[in-house]
Amino acid sequence: MKIVIAGAGSVGRYMAKQLSASGHTIVIIDNDPNAVSRVENTDSITSIQGDACEVDILTAAGVSDADVVAAVTGDDEDNLVISLLSKQEFGVPRVVARVNYPNNEWMYNEMWGVDVSVSTPHLLTGLVEEAVTEGSLVRLMAFDHGKSGLAEVTLADGSPAINQTIGSLQLPREATVVAVIRDGHVVTPAPDTVLHAHDEVMVLASGDCDADIRAALIGTK
Amino acid sequence: MALFRRKKADSAPAEPVIGMPMVDVPLRTPVTVCGKVTRMRTRPAHGVPALVVTLRDETGFVTAIWTGRRTIGGIALGRTICLEGVCTKASDGATFMNPAFTLIK
Numbered sequence: 001m002k003i004v005i006a007g008a009g010s011v012g013r014y015m016a017k018q019l020s021a022s023g024h025t026i027v028i029i030d031n032d033p034n035a036v037s038r039v040e041n042t043d044s045i046t047s048i049q050g051d052a053c054e055v056d057i058l059t060a061a062g063v064s065d066a067d068v069v070a071a072v073t074g075d076d077e078d079n080l081v082i083s084l085l086s087k088q089e090f091g092v093p094r095v096v097a098r099v100n101y102p103n104n105e106w107m108y109n110e111m112w113g114v115d116v117s118v119s120t121p122h123l124l125t126g127l128v129e130e131a132v133t134e135g136s137l138v139r140l141m142a143f144d145h146g147k148s149g150l151a152e153v154t155l156a157d158g159s160p161a162i163n164q165t166i167g168s169l170q171l172p173r174e175a176t177v178v179a180v181i182r183d184g185h186v187v188t189p190a191p192d193t194v195l196h197a198h199d200e201v202m203v204l205a206s207g208d209c210d211a212d213i214r215a216a217l218i219g220t221k
Numbered sequence: 222m223a224l225f226r227r228k229k230a231d232s233a234p235a236e237p238v239i240g241m242p243m244v245d246v247p248l249r250t251p252v253t254v255c256g257k258v259t260r261m262r263t264r265p266a267h268g269v270p271a272l273v274v275t276l277r278d279e280t281g282f283v284t285a286i287w288t289g290r291r292t293i294g295g296i297a298l299g300r301t302i303c304l305e306g307v308c309t310k311a312s313d314g315a316t317f318m319n320p321a322f323t324l325i326k
Binding site for chain 2: 064065087088089090091092093109110111113
């Protein structure tokens with residue numbers, strides 16, 4: 001796949017390295033000549049110095065046939081402009097954008113051409129919450145424009161799901177258990193898997209069915 | 222690109238626009254299509270309004286989405302308009318996002 005990365009900071013350079021190692025073709029753009037000079041150009045990584053908020057530079061980077069554009073600069077306004085241009089002017093199928101300031105996250109949506117937004121503060125909050133809470137629903141990540149997401153519940157002692165099989169849980173139709181983590185090991189969920197206390201249950205759900213998931217895994221208290 | 226074309230469209234005198242048949246619209250290439258407005262909807266996209274317009278010609282249809290607005294002066298059912306922009310494939314067929322447009326009649 002051809003991937004254009006805007007922003008050659010530590011995030012952009014790391015992504016370029018990882019993605020090229022998995023066999024993708026990368027073009028990386030940055031306005032700062034110093035940042036560009038730190039990019040190790042290889043057969044599969046090309047770097048371009050210029051303002052990624054300009055259509056000409058995006059054209060030069062070959063966004064018109066890119067499969068993915070990742071806007072990962074340290075500037076939210078730049079990331080949004082790059083996302084909008086990629087979607088509107090080039091019809092890029094998948095636009096990923098980095099949220100630097102959580103207060104700006106609400107703008108990262110279809111209106112600005114963003115398909116997937118990644119917010120480090122949000123992710124960290126989710127992970128910390130997940131580490132300290134038992135018996136509550138923690139949203140780990142959202143995708144598909146926030147219409148679906150992955151949530152996690154650590155089963156507390158009083159949970160109605162304990163000693164139940166996954167098949168017998170009263171989960172809503174839009175939700176499915178995708179993994180159970182027990183004592184640090186992943187258990188592949190089958191309809192006859194029995195849940196234990198302190199199991200971490202990963203639920204993939206679309207739509208607004210949090211209340212039903214809570215009822216099934218946490219109980220109504 | 223549409224941003225620059227838009228500027229040109231403002232200054233240049235109107236000349237006849239020839240669109241391509243909608244059934245042949247290629248993805249991710251700047252194109253012009255002309256057709257009649259057959260359907261208009263406003264939809265709240267994440268709380269932000271968007272105007273969704275379906276255009277038809279003899280061969281097929283395309284959808285145009287203008288984000289951040291509920292109406293656009295001159296765009297109404299039955300009007301013929303031309304769109305200029307880049308087409309992406311969405312769940313509801315060929316879709317233009319914020320295309321430049323010309324009112325024909």
